Amino acid sequence: MVSNITSNVLLIRERIARAAEAAGRSPEEICLVAVTKNRTPEEIREALAAGITDIGENRVQEALAKVEAVGRGCRWHMIGTLQTNKVRAALGFADLIHSLDRPELALAIDREARRAGRTVPVLIQVNVSGEATKHGVAPEGLRALVEQASALETLEVQGLMTIAPLAGPDVVRPVFARLRRLAEEVASWQLPRVEMRWLSMGMSGDFELAIAEGANLVRIGTAIFGPRPG
């Protein structure tokens, strides 16, 4: 019997491939991050057995417990809001932090990175839609934050991330298009330690639109694991 998780992973890969091809892109350039908040280590193992290579978690404590349970045989992504007092713990598990959104957080990451003697790859989270409930730097504040991060030698800015509103395609697609244009703008500044390699956008309900607009990192939870418990 093929489990739901396994067949869902295959199905999502097919949909990613179709969306990529429709956009004239290669499916191989798109990284699928399986989002495992509120999922058990057993479910994560099943996803890994189905070929998942990247796992996304929102909460540091929960992520640490899961890394402990399933090991480091995959890449771990910190995709949730990060408090400055959790930065040290986050650096302990995350291969990529998607949620740098404010100057104090950049400073806290720099401080902990120096302490650990390493550099830290980050994405800048942008609140493109301007919804009050969403984290992320406003597009107007992006330049100042990128310049600050660029000046911190431990930070490697590797791209941008956004969360689209829960809305129809006519609202969502322009949000993704805007993030892509912002990334082009950032790239044109040619700042040290800033490269726009990743566009992290698209979730279960909207990843095909995101791919149409250039996403190469999609974060998918419920379409792989089913509705979230609780």
Ligand SMILES: *Cc1c(COP(=O)(O)O)cnc(C)c1O
């Ligand atoms: C939960 C979450 C996702 C995945 O959402 P689904 O709709 O379950 O695919 C993606 N990104 C972030 C930041 C999340 O918190």
